[in-house]
Amino acid sequence: MKTQFLTTSISVLALSVGFSAATAAQSLDYTAMSDLFGEPVTAGATGAPQRASDVPATMIIITQGDIERFPEYDIPGILRHYAGIDYNRYGYGDGQISIRGAATPYSPRLLVLVNGREVYLDSYGYTAWSTLPVQLEEIQQIEVVKGAQSALYGFNAVSGVVNIITRNPQHGDYATARVNVETDGGFNAAFVAARQFGDRAAVRVSYGNAETSELPAGDNAIEAQPLALQDFHRETGAIEGRFSLTDKVSLTAEATFTNVDQSEMTSVYSSARALYELRSYKAELEADTDYGVITALAYRNESEIAYSFGPLSAELTTFRIQDLFKVGTNNTVRIGAEFRDGQTASFPDPGNGDFGYESMAFSVMWNHKFSNAWDLTLAGRYDSVDWSRDGAPGGFYSFTQDDYSVSFEEFSYNAALVWRPSFGGTMRFMAGRGIQAPTSFDIGFTLQTTVGGNPLILSGNPDMVPSIVDSYEVAYDRSLTPTIDMRAAVFMQDTSDVRGQFGLFPDLLPPTVTIPTLLFDNRGDTTTTGFEFGLAGDPEGNWNWDANYTYQQTEDDLDGTFGLGHVQDFENATPAHLFNGHVGWTGDKLSVDGFVNYVSETTSPLQPVFGLPTQVAIDDYVAVSFRAGYRFNDHIAVSLNAQNANFGDGEATTANAQSESRVWFGLSSSF
Amino acid sequence: MSPMHKIILPALAGLLMTTPAMAETTQRDLEVIGRALGFVEGASGSDRTVAIVFDPASEGEAQALASAMSGGLSAGRVTLNARLVPMADTGSISGADAAVLLGSAAGDAGVFGAASSAGVMTVSTDMSCVESARCVMGVQSAPSVRIVVNRGASDSSSVSFAAAFAMMIEEI
Numbered sequence A: 001m002k003t004q005f006l007t008t009s010i011s012v013l014a015l016s017v018g019f020s021a022a023t024a025a026q027s028l029d030y031t032a033m034s035d036l037f038g039e040p041v042t043a044g045a046t047g048a049p050q051r052a053s054d055v056p057a058t059m060i061i062i063t064q065g066d067i068e069r070f071p072e073y074d075i076p077g078i079l080r081h082y083a084g085i086d087y088n089r090y091g092y093g094d095g096q097i098s099i100r101g102a103a104t105p106y107s108p109r110l111l112v113l114v115n116g117r118e119v120y121l122d123s124y125g126y127t128a129w130s131t132l133p134v135q136l137e138e139i140q141q142i143e144v145v146k147g148a149q150s151a152l153y154g155f156n157a158v159s160g161v162v163n164i165i166t167r168n169p170q171h172g173d174y175a176t177a178r179v180n181v182e183t184d185g186g187f188n189a190a191f192v193a194a195r196q197f198g199d200r201a202a203v204r205v206s207y208g209n210a211e212t213s214e215l216p217a218g219d220n221a222i223e224a225q226p227l228a229l230q231d232f233h234r235e236t237g238a239i240e241g242r243f244s245l246t247d248k249v250s251l252t253a254e255a256t257f258t259n260v261d262q263s264e265m266t267s268v269y270s271s272a273r274a275l276y277e278l279r280s281y282k283a284e285l286e287a288d289t290d291y292g293v294i295t296a297l298a299y300r301n302e303s304e305i306a307y308s309f310g311p312l313s314a315e316l317t318t319f320r321i322q323d324l325f326k327v328g329t330n331n332t333v334r335i336g337a338e339f340r341d342g343q344t345a346s347f348p349d350p351g352n353g354d355f356g357y358e359s360m361a362f363s364v365m366w367n368h369k370f371s372n373a374w375d376l377t378l379a380g381r382y383d384s385v386d387w388s389r390d391g392a393p394g395g396f397y398s399f400t401q402d403d404y405s406v407s408f409e410e411f412s413y414n415a416a417l418v419w420r421p422s423f424g425g426t427m428r429f430m431a432g433r434g435i436q437a438p439t440s441f442d443i444g445f446t447l448q449t450t451v452g453g454n455p456l457i458l459s460g461n462p463d464m465v466p467s468i469v470d471s472y473e474v475a476y477d478r479s480l481t482p483t484i485d486m487r488a489a490v491f492m493q494d495t496s497d498v499r500g501q502f503g504l505f506p507d508l509l510p511p512t513v514t515i516p517t518l519l520f521d522n523r524g525d526t527t528t529t530g531f532e533f534g535l536a537g538d539p540e541g542n543w544n545w546d547a548n549y550t551y552q553q554t555e556d557d558l559d560g561t562f563g564l565g566h567v568q569d570f571e572n573a574t575p576a577h578l579f580n581g582h583v584g585w586t587g588d589k590l591s592v593d594g595f596v597n598y599v600s601e602t603t604s605p606l607q608p609v610f611g612l613p614t615q616v617a618i619d620d621y622v623a624v625s626f627r628a629g630y631r632f633n634d635h636i637a638v639s640l641n642a643q644n645a646n647f648g649d650g651e652a653t654t655a656n657a658q659s660e661s662r663v664w665f666g667l668s669s670s671f
Numbered sequence B: 001m002s003p004m005h006k007i008i009l010p011a012l013a014g015l016l017m018t019t020p021a022m023a024e025t026t027q028r029d030l031e032v033i034g035r036a037l038g039f040v041e042g043a044s045g046s047d048r049t050v051a052i053v054f055d056p057a058s059e060g061e062a063q064a065l066a067s068a069m070s071g072g073l074s075a076g077r078v079t080l081n082a083r084l085v086p087m088a089d090t091g092s093i094s095g096a097d098a099a100v101l102l103g104s105a106a107g108d109a110g111v112f113g114a115a116s117s118a119g120v121m122t123v124s125t126d127m128s129c130v131e132s133a134r135c136v137m138g139v140q141s142a143p144s145v146r147i148v149v150n151r152g153a154s155d156s157s158s159v160s161f162a163a164a165f166a167m168m169i170e171e172i
Helices: A002-009 A030-037 A075-079 A440-444 B003-017 B027-037 B056-068 B109-117 B127-131 B151-156 B163-167
Strands: A010-012 A059-063 A085-089 A095-099 A110-114 A139-146 A160-166 A174-182 A187-197 A201-213 A231-244 A249-265 A271-289 A292-307 A310-327 A331-344 A355-369 A374-389 A407-419 A426-436 A446-451 A454-459 A467-481 A484-496 A517-519 A524-537 A543-558 A577-586 A590-599 A602-606 A614-618 A621-631 A636-643 A662-670 B047-054 B073-075 B078-086 B098-101 B121-124 B137-140 B146-149
Touching: A030 A139, A030 B027, A075 A085, A075 A095, A075 A139, A075 A160, A095 A110, A310 B163, A331 A440, A355 A440, A374 A440, B027 B073, B027 B078, B027 B121, B027 B137, B047 B056, B047 B109, B056 B078, B098 B109, B109 B121, B109 B151, B121 B127, B127 B137, B127 B146, B146 B151
Parallel strands: A110 A160, A454 A517, B047 B078, B047 B098, B098 B121, B121 B137
Antiparallel strands: A010 A310, A059 A139, A085 A095, A139 A160, A174 A187, A174 A662, A187 A201, A201 A231, A231 A249, A249 A271, A271 A292, A292 A310, A310 A331, A331 A355, A355 A374, A374 A407, A407 A426, A426 A467, A446 A454, A467 A484, A484 A524, A524 A543, A543 A577, A577 A590, A590 A621, A602 A614, A621 A636, A636 A662, B073 B078, B137 B146
């Protein structure tokens, strides 16, 4: 009886398109699907393929066609043009992104993925965007999911998720070489290529190399001034093979490397230079079975980072398995399990015992269509994490080896009700509970230093607990006319037990400890509320335009006084008003785009030298950027890009660095 | 879309607008039907033969469709070739990859029975056809793309779809 139910009621789902059974049975063909439905498609909201208009989340989908039009050299620069995106440029390669809240240095609230592999740095939970081993030309689309998404994605997906998807080599050969040359002599070069070998194998390779001057230092950023005189350097590469083992089973294997040398701002608002050497290895097996599409994923991220305060050597190994299937005609179910092993060598001081964690998670997602007008998505995830240290810190530290044997268990959820009313458009009601887990820095950091000649210990804190982010949102999208679309959302994100850093005053003093100790710790609560409103027009003819506005208000309830107890100030670091506008013109060979960004005034923390926290007022600013592209034929194209054209030699947009006008000429050849 | 089709399809759409039909097929409908056929499993290669099943009242519409597909109509990654089939000659449906049902052929039990017994996917822009399980697929292209598949009809026709496609459409 049970067998009969399974065979008659479960329809198997494969992330496939059936143009050729022998070709890539398991991969979603974004281009073909988008052409069919006349809108972008994604698997980023629930793990199941969906049309953009159906997803139970507020999403931004940025296609390759969109990316080509921006006068930007990296992904944070592109994202800043969209509603609800907070952006700060702390260095040429250190653009930080947050969703609906201050884009703090080493912003740890965002989960970033490339083809399902986490590329944020698990050791602290931030994304060093310049280290992503992806060239803009090989991106199929960038998906931004706003709000807490831990139930689907796991840790760190507390303010949102950025999912970067590269072009599938099994869906067509391509090759592009591109070089951007800046007016000051800097360059940024990339090569991407994909080729199919018969019906069952395809390979994608990419390589990028960039060297250019750093941004000018902020007026008060004393330690940033010598760093600004050095050059930014980035070299990345990736190779991916996709193989159809049978018509129903496919294998993807990928290896990447990154070397980056850049100026940046740390989580305690101090200026620093960092050298990143990252490696990754990934394998993914997908099988279209009678019981659903079963996906097994394994990857390993290796990080060697030379921070100003010491070297970090960390490894993250992840195994994930999931099954996606449909029950009847109206139910889609995804079940999954994930094991993670994160290990860090004693950091930054050596000899205090390597440390790390093992975690196990189980998740389930259920989508039910009540009718064409209503559908419901529920997702839940249970995480269990165990930390340990394999050696005792030195005698001056306040925690024993056993103190590091800590565990926590957390449950996260997402719920979304989607309504397509008869008067038009789509309304979404969403709630979520996200988990921001303590990281290696938070738990195991050990550094003995001196400040003003006095000994001081900076220490992780195994007593830290996960931050919990509760998010609520109501969104409404609709077409106002056949050529004008509207998007609007009202949101609230409440974070309790914020992961925070130390201030000037030690958390532990003699005689409790031998040396005054500053601790990583939970530092209270913060809440951001606001709304977004956007319009996009694509009238007949050559013109298109879009504009969006975001209002956000952050209220902190942090423990202690700024500077003494902590160096966080989300309330004043979050701009209340964000406006972005764009007008584009497209001809047969020529395209021209103009962009404007407005960010209202903020106040940013800064430690011009460690131990002297202060705050710096950042005036509101308007950035104007242009791009003109000309395509001679199918093979050769050129572009002239002016980023922040009105900034001249420098405009203070953060406390660490000034953004300046950058102009570059681009030449690309496709063959 | 090829330059030829940019010319042919608007002309075809204009022609069809003058043809009385239960559900008029527009240029966009044709594009959607063609691309959707690319997601039917089992067919090899990129060529698809489409039987255009018509009643006497829709013969003009059928001729226009066949004309648009003469020489092969490229839709996504498949190429459509037409075969005109009068409603009284349902035996000629066999061997086609799909049957587009026009006029009273959409909803006719005999037509659907002949197509399903031959394992041919039936499609119509008349949604009542798929709702009554006399078509496997119903297609609507405006104001937004809507594709409905009748699972009972597809099972009886031994027709299956790529699963990602099945997730993004309505199944009844």
